[in-house]
Amino acid sequence: MPSIFGSVPILAVVAIQLLLIPSVVSSLNITNEYIHHACNNTQGKYKPGSVFEKNLNIALKNISAFNLHKGFALDSNMNRPYKNIPPDTAFVMLQCRGDSYGSKCHSCLATALSGLRKKCPRNKAGTIWYDQCTLDISTYSAGDTRILYDNYFCKENPKDLSGDTNMFIKKKNDFTEKLLSEVKKLGKNGKGPLYATGETMIGTKKLYGMMQCTDELYENGCYVCLDWIIYEHPLCGREKQGVRYLCRSCNARFELYPFLRT
Ligand SMILES: *[C@@H]1O[C@H](CO)[C@@H](O)[C@H](O)[C@H]1NC(C)=O
Ligand SMILES: *[C@@H]1O[C@H](CO)[C@@H](O)[C@H](O)[C@H]1NC(C)=O
Ligand SMILES: CC(=O)N[C@H]1CO[C@H](CO)[C@@H](O)[C@@H]1O
Numbered sequence: 001m002p003s004i005f006g007s008v009p010i011l012a013v014v015a016i017q018l019l020l021i022p023s024v025v026s027s028l029n030i031t032n033e034y035i036h037h038a039c040n041n042t043q044g045k046y047k048p049g050s051v052f053e054k055n056l057n058i059a060l061k062n063i064s065a066f067n068l069h070k071g072f073a074l075d076s077n078m079n080r081p082y083k084n085i086p087p088d089t090a091f092v093m094l095q096c097r098g099d100s101y102g103s104k105c106h107s108c109l110a111t112a113l114s115g116l117r118k119k120c121p122r123n124k125a126g127t128i129w130y131d132q133c134t135l136d137i138s139t140y141s142a143g144d145t146r147i148l149y150d151n152y153f154c155k156e157n158p159k160d161l162s163g164d165t166n167m168f169i170k171k172k173n174d175f176t177e178k179l180l181s182e183v184k185k186l187g188k189n190g191k192g193p194l195y196a197t198g199e200t201m202i203g204t205k206k207l208y209g210m211m212q213c214t215d216e217l218y219e220n221g222c223y224v225c226l227d228w229i230i231y232e233h234p235l236c237g238r239e240k241q242g243v244r245y246l247c248r249s250c251n252a253r254f255e256l257y258p259f260l261r262t
Contacts (some may be wrong), residue, residue, distance in 0.1 A: 006249040029259045032108060033242035035244060037128040040121035043139050046124050052081040056090035056124075056137065060113065063092055068105040069098035070193065072215035074141075082141040090124075093136040095214040099261040100132040108133035109156045113230030127151055129246050131259075134214070136248060147217060148248035154233050157242030157255060163203065163238055171202040172254065176230060179209050179252075194222040197260060208258050225250035 046052040053075040055258040063073045076082070076091040081215055094112075096105035112128050112135035121128035125138040127150070142148055175198070182196040199206055213222035229245040230252060237243025242255035253259065 005010040005086075014023075014152040020215060029255075029257050029258070030261055032111060032130050032132045033114060035131065035155055036151075036153045036246065037116065037119045037188075038126060038153075039123045040125035040138070041123070043123070043125035043261075045122040052090055052124060055088055059090050059092040063094055064106070064109065067102065068096065068109075069102050070215070071101035073100065073103050076141065083167070085140055085191065087139075089139060089219075091136075091141045091166040092132060093138075093214065093216070095212070096133040096259075097131065098193055098197070098210070098212055107132060109135065128249055129153070129251070134246075134248075134251070135193075141166035147221050147228075149225070149228065150243075150248045152233070152247045154246075155239045155244045156237045160237050161241055163212070169204075169238060171200070172207060175200045175207060175209060176254075179211050179228060180223060180230075183191045183211050183213075183226055184220070186222065199258075205256055207254060207256060208213055208260070209252070209254045210248070210260060211252040214248075217249060222250060226252055 010193045017027055046056070058077055059075045066073050066075075073094045074091065078085065078088055078089050082091075093107070094109055096108055100108060108130055108203040112133055115124055115130070116135055116137070119128060122139075124137075127134065127136040165176055179196050179198050179202075182198070183194070186192060186196060194215060194217060195211070197208075197210045199208045201207075211226050213225055217225065225247070226245075229247055229250060234247065236245070237254070242253070244253045245251060
């Protein structure tokens with residue numbers, strides 16, 4: 001009898017853990033790490049109180065007032081189409097990750113903006129990447145549809161793969177192809193979130209993947225951008241447990257743990 005009663009608390013503890021563990025694991029992995037930045041020195045710096053600074057602040061203020069429920073904003077002090085761009089024009093582009101729209105996008109914007117101001121002080125142009133958003137400022141717009149491969153960057157998860165690495169790499173490539181084919185379909189349906197996610201079992205491990213493009217890209221552009229960043233850099237992250245690929249127009253991430261909100 002004592003042993004039966006004695007086991008009750010243990011069962012209760014196990015039950016509580018079973019309930020708690022999934023949410024703890026997924027919330028622990030929702031990070032908004034700073035990943036990378038690139039200041040564009042070709043476009044120069046602005047002076048305090050300059051027209052450019054004023055235009056930049058208006059565009060930023062405008063974006064902060066948007067609801068960002070689609071996770072994308074592009075604003076400037078000129079009207080579309082962005083042709084014959086006057087000097088001192090400021091463009092601001094914000095793309096939030098597909099699970100980080102609305103208020104999460106706003107909070108990532110605040111983080112990214114203060115990060116960009118620290119890393120590229122008074123630069124008229126620069127890009128900063130965080131897990132949950134990409135923020136770009138510039139004096140020009142390349143126009144819709146153009147893929148900006150600028151500042152390609154790859155960040156590896158430092159942990160090495162274990163076990164059958166060759167099998168893992170092969171299966172990971174198959175999974176990458178599958179996600180890319182979904183990206184291709186997204187582009188074909190016209191405008192919509194250019195965002196695809198998935199997961200696959202590789203042996204006993206589960207691999208999670210995410211691909212996204214800025215909402216500026218049309219048609220096949222998203223697929224072309226992602227195909228380029230992944231396959232032009234085949235060695236990056238190859239023998240690692242995770243990898244992030246980024247450029248101005250698109251990014252992708254793979255990890256052996258869930259890193260998106262579900
Ligand atoms: C910097 O801006 C110039 C335009 O002034 C552009 O041609 C160039 O591609 C940009 N460079 C990077 C690395 O973004
Ligand atoms: C800000 O938004 C207002 C209202 O939509 C618009 O008229 C104005 O052109 C925008 N200004 C800038 C700098 O983006
Ligand atoms: C970045 C981070 O917190 N990663 C953790 C995510 O969860 C797995 C377990 O599911 C951990 O092993 C990672 O370290």
